[in-house]
Amino acid sequence: MENLALIAEGLSVRTSGLADDDQPELRVRVRDAALLGECEAFLKFVAAYIERGARLRPDETLAYGYWLTKFSLADDGLLEVWEHEAGATAFVIGAQLTLTYWRDQHEVCRKFGGDFTPPRPDQLVVVSDGVFEGDTVQGVRYPSPEHMSGWWITTDRYDGNTDSLKREHLYHLTAARPDLARLIALPFGFRFDLAHHEDVWFDRQTLG
Numbered sequence: 175m176e177n178l179a180l181i182a183e184g185l186s187v188r189t190s191g192l193a194d195d196d197q198p199e200l201r202v203r204v205r206d207a208a209l210l211g212e213c214e215a216f217l218k219f220v221a222a223y224i225e226r227g228a229r230l231r232p233d234e235t236l237a238y239g240y241w242l243t244k245f246s247l248a249d250d251g252l253l254e255v256w257e258h259e260a261g262a263t264a265f266v267i268g269a270q271l272t273l274t275y276w277r278d279q280h281e282v283c284r285k286f287g288g289d290f291t292p293p294r295p296d297q298l299v300v301v302s303d304g305v306f307e308g309d310t311v312q313g314v315r316y317p318s319p320e321h322m323s324g325w326w327i328t329t330d331r332y333d334g335n336t337d338s339l340k341r342e343h344l345y346h347l348t349a350a351r352p353d354l355a356r357l358i359a360l361p362f363g364f365r366f367d368l369a370h371h372e373d374v375w376f377d378r379q380t381l382g
Contacts (some may be wrong), residue, residue: 182210185207186204189214197224198230198251199251200230201254202216202254212277215313216276225259227293232246234245244265258345279292279357292359295343297343301326303338304329305327309367310368311329311351312369314380315362325344
């Protein structure tokens with residue numbers, strides 16, 4: 175949008191210019207000043223979405239990478255960005271988690287040469303005992319049906335008995351193990367092993 179301006183105000187960024195197209199202006203807040211650049215990128219993303227003919231209305235949701243945001247009408251008439259909290263049970267004001275996931279996952283994908291391929295938080299992940307307890311993990315992402323993220327994550331407690339594995343929603347994993355959230359946008363075929371350091375590689379054999 176040629177007439178779009180982004181205005182930083184403390185730990186928030188808002189748009190100016192959307193109202194010219196009968197679209198309420200947007201505002202996004204964070205708690206970390208290091209994410210203000212990500213706020214601007216997010217608002218540009220949403221503005222491009224609007225430019226393609228969409229209109230955002232109060233309580234409408236929009237996925238941004240891995241996480242879900244919602245737009246709520248504030249008292250000053252702006253559409254305020256809210257996001258799911260880590261457990262995905264309620265929305266909270268701001269986009270701290272959304273933009274942290276976006277930034278960190280992109281950094282990992284760039285570092286290891288993988289396309290940014292975020293799963294949905296409501297997809298399932300296969301885990302062994304010890305994952306939710308904080309043990310060191312290994313992970314692999316297989317091509318999978320739509321309801322599955324493709325991720326299988328195990329610890330040294332796994333003895334090869336697949337009956338001992340559990341399926342959990344991915345948002346439960348990233349809430350319990352935020353240290354793993356940065357890795358989950360790696361595409362199918364990638365593995366990681368955190369036993370000694372961050373070891374990440376592409377394994378073509380996992381693609382079948």
